[in-house]
Amino acid sequence: MSARRTATASVALQHAPGGPFCLETVELGPLAADEILVRTAGVGVCHTDWTAAAGTVPLPTPFVLGHEGAGTVTAVGAQVSTLAVGDQVVLSFDACRSCPQCTAGHPAYCVLSAALNYTGTRPDGTTTISLKGRPVHGSWFGQSSFATHAVASVRNAVKVPPGPDGLPLDILGPLGCGLLTGAGTVFRVLRPSPGQSIVVFGLGTVGLSAVMAAAVAGCDPLVGVDPNPVRRHLAEALGCTHTLDPAASEDIGWSLAEITGLGADFTVDTVGSGTVVRQALEALRTPGSCATLGLQSLENDITIDQGHLLMGRTLTGVIEGDAEPRVLIPHLIELWHQGRFPFDRLVERFPFQRVEDAVDAARSGKVVKPVLVFD
Ligand SMILES: [Zn+2]
Ligand SMILES: [Zn+2]
Structure with a gap:
């Protein structure tokens, strides 16, 4: 898609805290200048997702969760120069990249962390997702990747470095959180x-x-x-x-x-x-x-x-x-290649349609790291 056009995506949307995940087709974009569109290969289910889904984090409704996404870039905003269509990326938490904490190498403690990760909108108040013309709250950890496609930005997308074959892109998302x-x-x-x-x-x-x-x-x-x-x-x-x-x-x-x-x-x-x-x-x-x-x-x-x-x-x-995701995620991938960080042993894949089962498996402790995967 062109950055100026909208795209559609299937998302796991929640109309109310504690409510079920509803698979809905929504519109994404147009992309802001620093944003990218990612076709999701897989997304992990994290503790913060299911506690937020249950209402412990106050979120405006309706909303889309998911913050351990990995996939392939399919469109880039007008000013994106560090990523290109076809790049494989891991999506991590968002940070402004210019405050004193960010420039000192501590983006997890960004002064804009709450605004960028938990409000459901871009900093200017607009949403990346809409349903029949109405805003849907996304931008959860700068991605909302319980979705076939997610809008992220150059700030929180980490390019997967080239390496030996066999890297399973669909399970890389949990490296982001x-x-x-x-x-x-x-x-x-x-x-x-x-x-x-x-x-x-x-x-x-x-x-x-x-x-x-x-x-x-x-x-x-x-x-x-x-x-x-x-x-x-x-x-x-x-x-x-x-x-x-x-x-x-x-x-x-x-x-x-x-x-x-x-x-x-x-x-x-x-x-x-x-x-x-x-x-x-x-x-x-x-x-x-x-x-x-x-x-x-x-x-x-x-x-x-x-x-x-x-x-x-x-x-x-x-x-x-x-962590600085841009440094640590490539390092963990390198350790995985060396057989020294075998995180794939924690993962069990679930088809996206079984999002409820995946969340239940995480909540009950039956599976250490459920990952939703896409066709
Ligand atoms: Zn910052
Ligand atoms: Zn998390």
Whole structure:
């Protein structure tokens, strides 16, 4: 399509929070000067999608979710020079690319992050999607990719680097959020050295990507904690030297101390409950650092022991792994080619029409990372 014309797409649209996903044909475009149209090959289902779908994030209706898209560029806006029709891209979160945080290499903390990712419109208030002439709220993480085609921009589309054959484009989308979050937290925030210890609480997509990154970094011991035996088994295959079932352990702190001795150098909380954040803090040696990533709700008061923190320990919150997607996504693809970041083992494909089943599989924990794929 020409950038000035509109295109049609089939999308999973929600008319109300908590409502069903309705497959509707909508109009997209015309594209703004810095936008691109992407034919979606696949899109991951992320925790933030299904919590938003249930109404925990206030979104204007109707809306289209989906923020782990990957696909092929089919049209570009008038001023796009860094991407071309035919390029394969992974879509990540949006950031303005010009504020102090963005220019310092921390786009996850962009001052315009909320406006660009969660409002359902472009910054000028227009929508990228319409249904019978009426606006539909898109631009979710700068993409709304629960759709056969998505409008993104040069800011949040990362070109897939050329590499050996066999790269499955349809499952690359989760590199834009869930996988980026876990891996970025290890590589960018905690930065362990070989032989340092780490404990990862919660072995979903984010936790397992932290485990894979910690294995790449040479962490030992590398401990995973999760009540789900299938996930503990997978974590062991992905690099955990030890796994623990918190439900079976009378005192998780004692069990961890038996493995880590004086405590862990690093811990990662991907759950976000008060209990798990406290466990992750208490498992640290001194000094030691805990990164908390789990999103429970926009406000989440928890109590921690400040006296424990005083002994040189750190608790830090992290969004999107504090990653620069343009650097980390190609790096993770390279590690995948080397067999050192086998994220495909987390993925189960669902045809787009089965979006409800895919969300249910994510919510129930039956599948670590459902990915909707298109014909
Ligand atoms: Zn910015
Ligand atoms: Zn996400």
